[in-house]
Structures are given as structure tokens and as C-alpha cells.
Amino acid sequence: DDDHADHDHEDDEDHMDDDDHMDDDHALTVTDGSGREITLDSPAERVLCVQDNCTDLTSDLGIVPVAMHRGDGWGSFAAYYGEGAAAIPVLGDRMSVEEVAQYEPDLIIGRVGEEEVRDALEIVAPVYLVDIGGVETLKEGWIDVGLLTGREDEAAAAVARFEANVGGLAALLPDGAVDTRVAVGFGDTNWMIWDSSSFCRFLHAEGAGTCVFPDQGVSEWGSPDSEFSWEFILEVDPEVWVMITWPGSARKDTVTAEVWLQTTAHREGRVCEEDSAGSFGHGLLMLQWAYQCYLNAGWPDLYDYPGDLSVWLPAGR
Template sequence: MADSITVTDDDGREVHLEQPAERIVSLAPHITEVLFAVGAGDRIVGATQYSDYPPEAEAIPRIGGYSRIDLERVLERDPDLVIAWKSGNSASQVERLRELGLPVYESEPRSFEGVASSMRRMATLAGTHDQGEAAAEDFLGRMDALRATYGDRDPIRVFYQVWEQPLMTVNDDHLIAEAIAVCGGVNVFGDLDRLVPRIGREAVLDADPEVIIGGGMGEDRPDWVVAWGQWEDMTAVQRDNLFFIPPSLLQRHTGRIAEGTALMCEELERARARRPAP
């Protein structure tokens, strides 16, 4: 058919549709957000919990949480495409959806280019190519502008906290580490093997970062970052370089990472200004 579509997903699998998808089930909040960004929000017929951006997403029927999908609810939505989160969804459940005959595209961007590519490919699957291309180019342009402004600033050592219990951070293969680098920062745990490693509090104290950035439990809960204030010998604490950035702006693989990165760059500039005079 003239309208048939074939796209390779982030797992290297080819996803084939006879025509653009009209009924899409999204299995993660970042996927829902990207679909809206590329003009396909009105095609989402099912989404997971916490799919809360843009506000229109709140009205989409829920099919469980991203870590545990209600397969019956997915089937009830009668999708012609399911978009899954490779590292977040249950691999066995995703495979079961394939066994039931549903086309499944797996999303797992690991870089800014990967985010832009996801926008383009999801738009292709939904038949909204032009909107996807525009969203991708806008995102990459904003990131390039931040890199040009901040990338060559004096390096500054950063600890980014992803989670509290267990204490978790990111290595240099993570999207957040790319944001740190764009701002001229150096990820103090960048050399660790795991993408999202678990660490001990002593490891942070030993690393003695100049800046601590955290996302916290919600959009306006900086509890985790504030708690580091008790460690008064740390450089980040002594210089008041404990910064909170809403997690949806850095921890979702969407175009809003540009907003989160801009906030990070501003905070790192504040930290540079607080360095003692030579």
C-alpha cells in the first residue's frame, strides 16, 4: 500500500504498519509527552499512570503503571500501535503484546540526537511527519544554543541525584550526563559501569562535588537536595550549591529536557560565581 510505513525502533526491530497509526497506546509518560509534541496526542487511546503532560494527557484512559501494564485494558483499547519503554516496561509483558499480534515500537533514547530521532520516528508512525521534524529541529537547535553558550565554561564538578532510597545517580552514558556536559559540568560518577548506578553516601562525600543537583519525589519537592545540607564539610554545602530541578524537565526523554538543561546551566553559572577568588 502507498501509505505503508516501516520504522526501526531503539531495539533494532522493524515495526511495520499498513497505514499511519490511529489508535496508539503509550506505555510511559515520556512517550505520551513526545506523541503530543509531534502532533499525535489525539491518537493516544491509552496511557500509563503519571502521563500528566501536557494537561490534556490527564484525560486519556489508564492502562496501569509503566512497570506493570494491565494487558486486558490494553487490548480493550483496540490499538493499532503500542509504544513501549525498553528499560522501564516489563520485557515479558511487551513480548506478550507482540505475541497477541500488536505492533510494538520500543523507545530508549540515550542522547539528545536520540530524543530528536524518537520524535521523528513516532511522528512517522502516526502520519504527522512535518510536526515531528519541526519538533526535533527546535529541540536540537535549543540544545546547540546552550552548548555554544556554556560548553566551554570552566569545568565544574557535579553530582546528580536520581533517587534517594537507594541512592542513585547517572554515568556518562546517560542523557542527564549529556546535559551536564552541555553546561560545562563534569559528572563526578561518570566513569561508573551502570547507566543508573546505586552508590553509598560515603562515595558522594569522598567525591566532594562543587554542585549537587536533584530531581526529588515530585515537581516541587526539593527534599533530597535540602537534606545534603547536614554535611557541612562538603564543598557544595559550604558554597550553597544545592539545586533542585523538577524531574520532568530532566528525567523524561522529551523535548522539555531543553528547559531542564537551561535551568542546570544557570545553576552551574551561579556555582562558578561562588568560587573563592584566586
């Protein structure tokens, strides 16, 4: 009897080992943009967004978040979800662990640079941080979240759409476009010239232009910024200006500085008002939209401007 009991116990242990192995086989594991490994036992069904890049991603993959980070218009979820955005809860400005927990998410999406938010919220659910530093890291974020949500096909299709759209736009670029001097600026009373790292690198890699900005240190946000200088603008004379705008900000027809009026960009009307308050490099959809805006400002006879983000959304959104 003891031998029989031992045999049954061994069978039970073997069976438990098999179950553990099966669980491992079905686990979903990725490494996020911050280098941290994220593992889910099953695809996430309740996704919560704590940064603007997340709504760009979720809409591209056909996911409706259980809650989102804010409700105003610039670069925010209303552009992605249209009338349906009103039905999606908005997190408060002073987001708390308790507030997030009430939505019972099984995956939270933020962005690299928000590690403190991740550290606070990971007691609620795993937190995936997207690296918004460049096109390739954005693609990796799309593919990873596709895996974690059981939407691998949708993620692959989104990346393929991006590549096809951008390739189609690049095919029309005139010779020498890469040498076009581009300024990315924003302001209300305090103007700045911004390197907008991911967008500027993207433009240059596509052969579409070269951003100009003064020598400067690294800002608290991790990318070079500087106080705006009209002297610098006069020196470099931007040929195309990407003006990041938001409600209440300066716009091309409200700037009265003489130097602005003298720039090639202003004289030739090659100005793109990019109404996202700087979130235009935070996702593949917003990047395509900003790129189209820039191209239309630079070469309006070659590129139509779609007028809104919806042109880039997957069919049926």
C-alpha cells in the same frame, strides 16, 4: 473461450500484483530502537503509551494518546497535557493485555529495556520501543514515530526546536564549563549517586559539565549505579548538584549530613531540584527542561529557570 478465460485470469493476476505493489508502496516501515522492524499499512491514529518517554514524545508531536502509563505527577503526563491530562485514561499498575486491548490502539510506544512488555502486547498492536540511551537515538525515535503517525513535519519541527533551544543555551556557557564537577543524586532514606548515562553524556557533549561517580558495575537497569557514599562526595566535591526529587524524597533543605553542607554545590547554592524522579533523560522535552534546571543552578546570572516544562512545549499546547 478457454483462451479468453485464460487471458482474463492473467489480467486478474496482473491486477492483483499491482494492488500488492501499491500496498507495499504505501506501507510505513521503520526500525525501532531495539532493532526490530515495524510496519503499518497506514498512519496510526490511536497511540497508546506504556512508558513515560512516550508522553514526552506524543506531546511534542501534537498527539493525544488513547491511554497512558500512570497518573502521578513526577515526570508524568500532567506536565505535558495540563488540564487535558485528566481526560486521558490511565493504565493500571498491573497493566494487562486485556486492559490495553480495550483501547483498540493501532500503535503502542514503549522504550528499549521493556522487551517483555513488547512481546506481551504485540498481539494487540505493533509496539515501537524508543531507545532513550542518548540524544541521537531519541531524535531517531521522534522521526520514526512521526512517520508511523503521519506527522513527519511535526517530528522534524520538534527535533529542530530541540537543536535550536540547546544551541541557544550552549552559546552562553562560560569558558571551562565542561570541567564543572556534576553529581546526579537521589534518595529518601537510601541515597544513591547515579551516572544518569544519557544526561551526563549530553552535558559533556555540550561542553556544560562532567558527571562524577564512583567505579561501579552495571545495574539491573542497564546503567552504572552505586550505593550512595558520603566519602565519595567529600573526595570529588561536586560543584553543581542535580537532585532528582519526587514527593517524599530528600530535598536540598532537608539533608543534614555534614559532608553535604561542606560541598561547593551546597555552599554556593548551586543545586537543581529536578522533580521528575529520574525520567528527565527519557525524552527531548524533559532533557531540555533538566538542562535548563542544571544551567540555572550552575550559572544563575546567565540562565533563567523557566519553573516548569511548559516553556519547552510547542506553541499552542
